[in-house]
Amino acid sequence: MNSIIHTEHRDVIHDCSYDYYGQRMATCSSDQTIKVWEQNEKGQWIVSSSWKAHSGSIWKLNWAHPEFGAVIVSASFDRTASIWEETAEQKPTASSTPAKRWIRRTNLVDSRTSVTDVKFGPKNLGLVLATSSSDGIIRIYEAPDIMNLSQWTLQHEIICKLPLSCISWNPSLFRAHPPMIAAGSDMAQSNEPKVFVFEYSEYNRRWTKTENINVTEPVHSIEFAPNVGRSYHVLAVASKDVSIFNLKPIVEQSGNTRFEVVQAAQFNDNFCTVWRVTWNITGTMLVTSSDDGYVRIWRMNYLKGFKCICSYKPDSNVNHHDPQAVQLINSSTTKFFKKGVGAFAGSSQIQQH
Amino acid sequence: MISYFKNSTKFVLATGSEISLFQLQDKENVEEFIYEDIKPQCLNQVKFISQHNKTLSYLNSEKRYQYIKCIATSHQEDELLVAAGQISGKVSIVNFMPVAESNLEFTPRQNRPSLSLAWNEQELNLLAMGFDKNKFDHSISVWDVSRGAASDTSIVNLIGLSESAHSICWDKKNLIAGMSSKYIKMMDLRGSPTALTVNTRAVNGLTMSSNNMLLSSYYENVVNIFDLRKFTEPINQFQLANHLAQISWCPTTENCLLCLQKDSSLAINIIDIHWNGIEDDNDAHFIKRIIAPFEIVDRKNKFQLLSKATALENICWDPKYSNQMLVAASNPSNTASSILLMDLEVPERRIAVFDKWNKLYTPLSPEIREIPMVSPPSSPTNSTNSWYPNAGIMEGDISELFQQRILQDYGQMDFERNAKVCMDSSLSSVWKMLVQMKNADCFIGLRTILGIDSKSEELTIAQSVTETRAFFDFPNGGAIKVYKSEEREFAMELCDWKFQKNDSNGSLQIYIEELCKKKRYTRAAMLAVFHLRIRLACDILARGANEMDDEKSSLRISAIALAGYSSGNMWKMQCGSAQKQIDDPHLRAIFSFLSDETFNGVLYEEGISISDRMAFACTYMNDRQLSEYIKQMIQQSIDQGDLQGLLITGATIDGIQLLQAFVDRTDDVQTAAIIGQKILPADLQTDNRLQTWIAIMRNMMNTWEMYEKRAAFDISIASTKNSQKTPKSIFLLCSFCGKSVSASISHLQEDARQRNQIQGNKLSSCPNCKKPLPRCSLCLLHMGTSLPSNVYNQSNIKSRNIKSWFTWCQSCRHGAHFVHINEWFKTNTVCPVTSCNCNCFAIDLPLLKEKKDESSLNAQ
Known part of the structure; x- marks a missing residue:
């Protein structure tokens, strides 16, 4: 059941993001617009809003937690990041449905170069967001008053020497884990490590770099897996290939945290550069998109090995299974297929309960 | 070299001395495009591979050339006009239209290679020709082809005496030429030639972008990009790894530049340039993609088209279809000199994201499409492989397992039901064990019961009495030491060895009978032997051999062997050496118990459940050994994340550690949250780890919009004895006296006298100041709710x-x-x-x- 509705992003789509409930999706593109999509009863996605948001390609966007309202942040090549809020418009007639509009609440203009990524922080930190930019600075903003989205203060600037391409918050809800950010750089000509992990120290009130992860190829995407109560963090890095790192905190006697970084898996995505990695809700499935136009789905098995269960080329409508594409450090002989019995065909079925 | 005709599917391919005209056509009568069916098509020394199910047809060719250096196809749509520059400097114009016969030629005054050709896009008959350096000749000639053969009248311009023109291109009326490796000249040829000059070494491969704004050129491995409006210096510059062979702007997508490098034999670089047009800084953003077209096809289809020397020669964008191109490659060492040609689509960068139901969506330009998760059929061998190695029902991702369990109210019922709905056999045995602990109302664990302190080195275990026992029904079996204490007995009871207390055979017999009914003969026999009843064990095994399909007759032989038990060395030696051949762990344990006095074969036999092993240890190990063994078992179950270990650790801090190890191993935060919340005592309920697991589960249920299930989960947490109640967060204040209405109501409850004042069991005025509560804005009556008739009752919550x-x-x-x-x-x-x-x-x-x-x- 492939439902297709036409819209008009006139250029490359760089990012898409679900809201908390997965009911809406926002997409952004080089055509400088953001579109918000909603699913109708038939499961078709329909554009509910579309607006020109920036004066340059929009690289990334992200939804805030619904507690803060319907809020999107977008990062653009025009050196800004913008906060958008959906509002109901006042209408003179009482009975008509008020139109929804997305309003720019603020424009974060501190970066002197392209803002390459932006992510809202975990909810328990309040309304915070982090941006990364090509000048190699991570900026952390906070809205002190969550009712006033037009006021953001720049809380921290973390200076990395390399141009940054992507950023990810550690989503852990565990209180003993301090706020943590990982960032990646896509600089091509150097052999330095290109993934950095920063932690916020409540005591010093500043962010400090805790780890360099040794990925020397340019990094295009980075994402922490949702932490389902594990004592370690899982980080996926998209570079020339996909690497999964486990970061296990070791508390030193001095009180500083260090991490034992273990490369849990590495798989070569058909010998192509990987542009994007995304986890599912439990951090047990991974989707990668690579240079050859394929989207591949990897599932973790109980031995923590990854297996490509499906590869798909969106333009061609043809699915492949390519068992040779698997290369695991954790060489498991287990094969892993078959989706669960289709008891969860759609959200409508669930809502009955 | 390849070059398309404008807006056409026809193109020319120039090789050495030949120009061939081809046409690309869609294959007819093909219902479905199937990628796997790509086959190379061979045609006139050309091997053609199509990604788009197209066929190549050969139309015509022209052969009378010396070595061709460059070609250019005319922009005239109704004619198939090609200009070919040769090594001698001769430029020939061929018309492939069948009727046309005009074959014009231009020969420069001095013989030297022709380097570049360019047709004007607006005045279609103007051809600019660039030549190598010669002292006595001009390097650029512009020829008006419509005026016929090259003569003084038809040659419109002669530019650049004793210079060389490496590359030329037109921008409307302006001719742009990279000359003498030093500068790019832009000349307006309409009046007297005036020139704008930019000094740069990048003089090769001049091309205009599709929007006629940007000009690019290269030298060595550096690409320069110029903005024609500000033609003084490159607006941007970037380097590639190797020397360049060709650059070309995509005709359909803006700001997309293709770069072919000389030594990166099989890969194409495609670079998206994002530039904001601001003068003062050079921070354009490049997104580089690398495509190796033939390698992909070769690897997937195993054509073996490529040899080591094969290199990409030339690339030409499709004039109509975006992101499509023709790629030519050849193998110089191959004498047959066949050319590989491929119809390639540059794949777009795709993003795909999972939604909360593990469905995958990808936004394409016109739509959001679901990616169907098609999996290959699973063969019988892997059907048991799923999240848990031994889950029978669920296959797939753990998030789906969570959802299934939530819908079946996992954790909301008694423990027995959890064992059923957890959908995993090893977990369900954990739940069964927890049932036993619950029935005994004792979650403190064996370690605490026995009084073992895992930190201290000293022996803190409760002291036991030694007894020597003989086998009950096997007179010449010898004697064995057993250890007894109240604590040990209680521990064994928790391990489901309840038949210890009264020494009569009754309860043991019943238990064994039940096991036999379930056809678990070997375990029954093991229990009998552990309770020093060898004859009984023999009977059980014999019965098992009779009733079961005992293929290897292992039960029968075991019964015989067991019957022959003697305390002599002979029997024990045979037993010891036979250990490895016995498949059944319980049988193995029986013989190990009888032959090895250290009992290691029983204690470290992982095929036996932890509870049986613990009960065994409580019977046959002395205090020191037992305490060591228990410490070891705790460590082992934490290392393995085995929840059976909860029996030993109990609901202690070690138990939480064990749950954490379980989560680390299986990601099953749901089970950890539920078990933790059900069994942990009040002081451990506030442990950060448990609170995190609960928060994660609640968060997931919220995301899945299973609000009622989440509420039930919240209630079950609140109803556990020791948890704190969340305080009320909303209060109703009287608008007159400002006092809390609800607080006063609860006050009223106690005061029966005042209660009478409220009419009809409904409160519509402030109980404090007796002023009326606000009116409903619709029915205009005073608002107020009926009072609860009975006191809040935990077990029976009435809404x-x-x-x-x-x-x-x-x-x-x-x-x-x-x-x-x-x-x-x-x-x-x-x-x-x-x-x-x-x-x-x-x-x-x-x-x-x-x-x-x-x-x-x-x-x-």
Whole structure:
């Protein structure tokens, strides 16, 4: 059941993001617009809003937690990041449905170069967001008053020497884990490590770099897996290939945290550069998109090995299974297929309960 | 070299001395495009591979050339005009139209290679020709082809005496040429030639972008990009790894530049340039893609088209279809000199994201499409492989398992039911063990029962009495030491060895009988032997051999062997050496027990459940050994994340550690949250780890919109004895006296005298100051709820009639009875109070219901 509705992003789509409930999706593109999509009863996605948001390609966007309202942040090549809020418009007639509009609440203009990524922080930190930019600075903003989205203060600037391409918050809800950010750089000509992990120290009130992860190829995407109560963090890095790192905190006697970084898996995505990695809700499935136009789905098995269960080329409508594409450090002989019995065909079925 | 004709599917391919005309066509009568069926098509020394199910047809060729250096196809749409520059400097113009016969030629005054050719796009008959350096000749000649053969009248311009023209291109009327490795000249040829000059070494491969704004050129491995409006210096510059062979702007997508490098034999670089047009800085953003077209096809289809020396020669964008191109490669060492040609589409960068149901969506330019998860059919060998190695029912991702369990109220029922709905056999045995612990109402674990302190080195275990026993029904079996203490007995009871207390055979017999009914003969026999009843064990095994399909007759032989038990060395030696050949862990344990006095074969036999092993240890190990063994077992179960170890650790801090290890191993945070919340004592309920697991589960259920299940989960947490109640967060204040109405009500409850003052069991005035409560803005009656008739009762929570509840808008503070306001907002979105313009209903976003109605209207 492939439902297709036409819209008009006139250029490359760089990012898409679900809201908390997965009911809406926002997409952004080089055509400088953001579109918000909603699913109708038939499961078709329909554009509910579309607006020109920036004066340059929009690289990334992200939804805030619904507690803060319907809020999107977008990062653009025009050196800004913008906060958008959906509002109901006042209408003179009482009975008509008020139109929804997305309003720019603020424009974060501190970066002197392209803002390459932006992510809202975990909810328990309040309304915070982090941006990364090509000048190699991570900026952390906070809205002190969550009712006033037009006021953001720049809380921290973390200076990395390399141009940054992507950023990810550690989503852990565990209180003993301090706020943590990982960032990646896509600089091509150097052999330095290109993934950095920063932690916020409540005591010093500043962010400090805790780890360099040794990925020397340019990094295009980075994402922490949702932490389902594990004592370690899982980080996926998209570079020339996909690497999964486990970061296990070791508390030193001095009180500083260090991490034992273990490369849990590495798989070569058909010998192509990987542009994007995304986890599912439990951090047990991974989707990668690579240079050859394929989207591949990897599932973790109980031995923590990854297996490509499906590869798909969106333009061609043809699915492949390519068992040779698997290369695991954790060489498991287990094969892993078959989706669960289709008891969860759609959200409508669930809502009955 | 390849070059397309404008807006056409025809193209020319120039090789050495030949120019061939080809056409690309869609294959006819092909219903479905199947990628796997790509086959190379061979045609006139050309091997053609198509990604788009196209066929190549050969139309014509022209052979009378010396070595061809460059070609250019005319922009005239009705003619197939090709200019070919040769090594001698001769430029020939060929018309492939069948009727045309005009074959014009231009020969420069001095013989030297022709380097570049360019047709003007507006004045279609103007051809600019660039040549190598010669002292006595001009390097650029512009020829008006419509005036016929090259003569003084048809040659319009002669430029650049004793210079060389490496590359030339047109920008409308302006001719741009990279000359003498030093500078690029832009010349307006309409009047007297005036030139703008930029000094740069990048003089090769001049091309204009599709929007006629940007000009690019290269030298060595550096690409320069110029803006024609500000033609003084490159606006941008970037380097590639190797020397360049060709650059070309995509005709359909803006700001997309293709670069072919000389030594990166098989890969193409495609670079998206994002530049904001601001003068003062050079921070254009490049997104580089690398494509190796033939390698991909070769690897997938195993054509073996490529040899080591094969290199990409030339690339030409398709003039019509975006992101498509023709790629030519050849193998110089191959004498047959066949050319590989491929119709390639540059794949777009795709993003795909999982939604919360593990469905995958990808936004393509015109739509959002679901990616169907097609998996290959699973063969019988892997059907048991799923999240848990031994889960029978669920296959797939753990999030689906969570959802299934939530729908079946996992964790909401008694432990026995959890064992059924957890959908995993090893977990369900954990739940069964927890049932035993619950029945004994003892979650403190064996370690605490036995009084073992895992930190201290000293022997803290409760002291036991030694007894020597003989086998009950096997007279010449010898004697064995057993250890007894009250604590040990209690521990064994927890391990389900309840038949210890009364020494009579009765309870053991019954238990064994039950096991036999379940056909678990070997375990029954093992229990019999551990209780020093060898004859009984022999009987059980014999019975098992009779009733079961005992293929290897292992039961029968075991029975015989067991019957021959003697304390002599002979028997023991045979037993010891036979250990490895016995498959069944319980049988193995029997013989190990009888032959090896250290009992290691029993204690470290992982095929036996932890509870049986623990009970065994409690019987046959002395205090020191037992305490060591238990410490070891705790460590082992934490290392393995084995929840069976909860029996030993109990609901202690070690138990939490064990749960954490279990989560680390299986990611099953649901089970950890439920077990932790069910069994941990009050002081451990506040442990950060447990609280995190609970928060994660609640968060997931919220995301899945399983609100009622989440509420049930919350209630079950709140109802565990020791948890704190969350304090009320909303209070209703009287607008007159400012005192809390609800607090006064609870006060009233105690005061029976005042209760009479409230009419009809309904409160409509402030119990404090007796002023009326606010009116419902719709029915205009005073609001107020009926009082609870009975005191809040934990086990029997009654929801009061919701109809008359207070409801109010958080922003305008106007309120009404729930039932009325609900009715109102079905048709309105603004506040029911006349003068108020508050959009109460619309404040809560998103309005999904409405949106859906709208969208369905749109769809129609």
